[in-house]
Structure formats: structure tokens, C-alpha cells
Amino acid sequence: MADNQGRRFSCGIDFFHVPDLRVAVTSATEAGFDFVCTPISHPRCKREFIEGPARNRGGLFAVPDALLSGQEWSSSIVGKISPWILPDSVDEATRYNSEKALNQELSYASHLSLPAITVQLNGGSVARLASILNSYLNTSLGHQQVWIQVPLCATNNGNDAVRDTALEDPWGWWNTLRSMCSFHKRLGLVLEVTQALPTDVEIDRWFGEPIKCLSFPTSIFRTNKKGYPVLSRGHQEMAKRFFKLRIQSIVSGNCQDPTKGSNSYFQYLEHVHENQPPLDDYQKFVRGYGDYLQWPLQPLMDNLDSQTYEVFEKDPVKYARYEEAIYLALLDRIESNHNETYYGNGNNSIGFSVVMVLGAGRGPLVKATLRAGYSLQTKLTVYAIEKNPNAVITLQNLKAVEWGDQVTVVSTDMREWEPPCKADIIVSELLGSFGDNELSPECLDGAMKYLNEGGISIPSKYSSYLSPFSSSKLYNEVRDCREKDRHPLISFETPFVVHLHNVHIFSDPLECFSFSHPNSGSGSRSNDRYICLTYQSPSKDTVLTGFAGYFEAILYKNVTISTVPERHSEGMFSWFPIMFPLREPIYVKAESRIDVHFWRKSSASKVWYEWCVTNPYISGLHNPNGRSYTIGL
């Protein structure tokens, strides 16, 4: 069943011991469960490979494959690696035995084509386990996932005197293992909900990790007045936060009240899953785009297509803000009576304002300008300048059927245009997800020559912002972007536009580059920039995998648009964040300093960014000389 956010609730049941797998699968399906977690080998079948009573034991160590159909094995069964397998034990015999048994179970899981196997971690000594899993992940075929199971909170046996934070940090155990496995994309996580709740900082940190399931032991449930299992409010709220990541659930352990049956847990968790606030329009729009990488548009170098314009034009906020800004700018002009200085446009200039829409696309900002002029009952001469000849057809048609002589459509690059008069107001939207990455600074510099002295640019200023983040998912998405016959580093030196989802942004955004128009030193002041930003990492160790980029624009006076999370213009969906990846994840100790350097550089034909982390570890310079990614001028 789907929750009110369109996500289907999916839940498995985890059996410690399964005497009859066929019966277990049937009863789990009848109770509503989607899959069954079952030991790969018989729990009592502890194999011995060196010596001991079981050394020469014959018979089957696992259930035969013919018991279920191939379809059932590959869609309904998650195999559990035996918990007694300890490849990192201090005891050599246990280690040797464990390695053999682990390889045997992995081999059988592969034979059965199980969709996933789970491996329980109980501490941070995982080197040998990681080594075996790494070679399994890199040699086994198919899509089988390895889910590492860790508790949300580790217990320290109540002995604070010997408190060892490394021992108590399940994230640290997981981080060691997955780092040794180079963040393999088939490694996932099962988080085991514990009676004790983690702190908010600890929960936040998991949001950058590839969580597949939340496992609910029946022992953490309470019983309501009717005798049914329920979770404490704290557990419910935490579960709802994790459910936003579209993860599955697992119920593990014995039914506390057998008369209620295991489906009482299923139904309760389904209820918690469904009981979430409905999506607003913005959330509906972004659904399905989570962590999906897109190459940033290059509207200067390329011609946007009709569908792209159509999506822009559906934004309910952007054009309203522009209209408000144009309205206020016109009002100020009327009030300060600065409207008598135009020449050459054939009109009696007194009482007119000349507005030039630069990069008019299919005309929405021209319409916003006309609406603002109409509201103020002021006379306007509007120029719509557009370099995309396909969009110009739409503009010319609008002029013919709607706008008439009030609007002049000019099919040209704004940097080359020789206008018949100067503008009082120029209106443009050449802003990319990082503000300046669609080359608004360069285009508007080229247009400044036709803005009247004292004229207004909408936008008047825009700034980019950056936040460090951790995301195993995005790291793998970037790694997978590798193109045939191209250097594997290229994707790590390319900024991507992406709706951030399975991501932990761990520091507030800091301002990066700013541009103002008109720029007092226009033509002389370079649009190249450099900045070093310093962040403080959170109170828990984490892993830095990239930087999220946003922008904020002052359209006119106090009319702004923003994609910076805390100030995001509500309901505006024209821009997703941009992200700058790092070639290698960087381990960041709690409360330490992160220094990142960003450059905006240019040549006669292109603009590009370079970036480099120098603290806590030097990442190497990304995209030097624009070798992997440039924006064409």
C-alpha cells in the first residue's frame, strides 16, 4: 500500500530459525510481508573446517534450492550470514573457520540469486570481513546487494569507566568497512532500531548513507490498551524521518503476543508509514528526481528546446517575483520622474519607459513586464531580445497575435546588439543553479552599454552559496557517470544539477561568488573569482563527498528569489541545487575544520570552476584549466 506521499510500504520479516521455508514464506505472505530474511545455513550447523566434531560431518548445511522456485529465491528471500562467523576474531582457529564458512555461505547465496544478504556487525574490527566482502562484491555477477546490519545505538554494557567511543559508534564500524570496500555501490545498510534513541546529530549522519531497511525488533514495541504493538512517540518520529528515504522495513524477533500475530507489527508500521503530511506542490514536482544527476544547461552555447521552456514557464513563483520587481522598479521611475531622457525610438519619450528583456525565451518575462506596466497604467516600450531562433518564432507569433507594436522582437545575441535607444530597465533571467553558471555576468556585461545612466537591472545582484555534504549515493552516481573512452576522473570534475535526497548536508551554506549589475567597473572588473571557505564539521565524525551549490538573487530592492535551503522561495521549482563532487571521499573528524578553495576562471571562449579541499586533507585540484568541464561563451 502507498502512503500519502506516493511511497509503497514494503516490509520483510526476519526469522531466527526456519524449520520449513515453504511454510514460512506462505505465512509471511499471508500476513502481508513482502520478503523473508532467513539464515543461509541452518543456525545449528556450525561448520568446522580444521578440526572438531563437525569436521567430517556430512549432510546439507543449507536448504536445497529446489524448495522454492527461482523467482521466489530472487525476489522474496534475503539471506542472513550466520552470526557466529567472525573473520576478525582474535582467535586464529575461529578466524580461519569463519573465513571458510563465510565464503561457503556467500557462494550459496550467489547460487540462489538472492536479491540481498545481510551481515551483522558488532564492532569496529572488520578488516578481514571487509576483505572477503570486497572480493565477493567485485567478482560476483548480478545485482545482489550486501546489506550490513548495525544497531542505531551500540551498548557499552553500562560500564562508563571503560567507555570507548570507537566501540560505541556503529557508524564508525560501517564507515571502516565500506571505505575498505571503496564505497561499493552494492553495499547497503540495515539499521536496527534500538530501545535507546540516537541523538539528532547521529540520526542526521545516517541520511548520507545507503540505507535499505530499518529493522524493528519486536522487543522495542509497547502494547497499547487493546493489546496491540505500538512504538513510543520518539521511535515513531524517527521512523517517519527515515521513511522519507523510501526505505523498506523489517520486523524481527518473536511476537510479543502470539494471539495478535506478526501482521499486527506489519499493520502498525504501515500505519506509521502512511501517517505523514501530504505532499505540497513543490514536493510533488520533485518526486522522482531525487539524486538524479543532470548536466547543467548551457543556454548561451546551446539552444534550449521547447519542453525545457515549458517546464520553466510552469514555475508559480519565479515570474510572480519578477513581475513584482518590475512593478516596483517602474513605480520608482514614475515617482522620481526620471523618464525623460530617451532618444531615437520614435516615441514622444516623456512618460515612457523602455524595458529590454534580455534572453526572452518564449516570452514569460515580457508578459510579466506588460502586466506590471498595465497595473501602473504606465506606457512602456518593450524590446524582447533572444538569440535562440526557435524561441524567436514563438516571440514573433506573440507579437503578431497579442502584443502588437508595444513589443519589438530582436533575434540576436545581446552582447552584439546595437540598439536604437537605451533602456531604463533591463530584465534578464540567465541564472543557473549556481547563479553565475549560465554566464549571466558575461552576457549582462555585454548589454550594459545600452542601459541608461541610472538605469535598473533586474536582477541587480546574485550570489552563489556552498555547503559541504556527505552522500554515498551521489558518490556512486557520479562514479557511474563514467563515459566510454573518456577519462574516469571527468565526472568527478563536473558539477551536476541534482535534487538532493539521500544526502547529509552537515554545515550551513557560506556565500561564494557575487555579481552586481550595473557593475560600476563594468567592462574593467573581471568576472573571475577566487574564495577560500572554512566550515566547522558537526559533533560526530563524517565523510565529505562534495559541495552543494545554491544561489540567491536580489531582483529589485527587497524582492528576492533563493534556492538556499533556509530561505528557499516557497514553491519555486525552476532550480535544483548544483553539486561539486570530490574525487575521493574525505574522512572528517568531529568538530574539525574544512577548508575548500573555489575559483571561477575564464578564457576568450569559456568559463569554468576549479575546486580543491586543503583541510583536513588535500584533495588535489579538481578541473584544472577546465580540463573536464567548461561553459561555452
Ligand SMILES: C[S@@+](CC[C@H](N)C(=O)[O-])C[C@H]1O[C@@H](n2cnc3c(N)ncnc32)[C@H](O)[C@@H]1O
Ligand atoms: C534561462 S532561459 C530564460 C528564458 C525566459 N526568460 C524564461 O524566464 O522562461 C535564458 C534565455 O536566454 C537566452 N540567452 C542566453 N544568452 C543569451 C544571449 N547572450 N543573448 C540573447 N539571448 C540569450 C537563451 O536562449 C534562453 O532563451
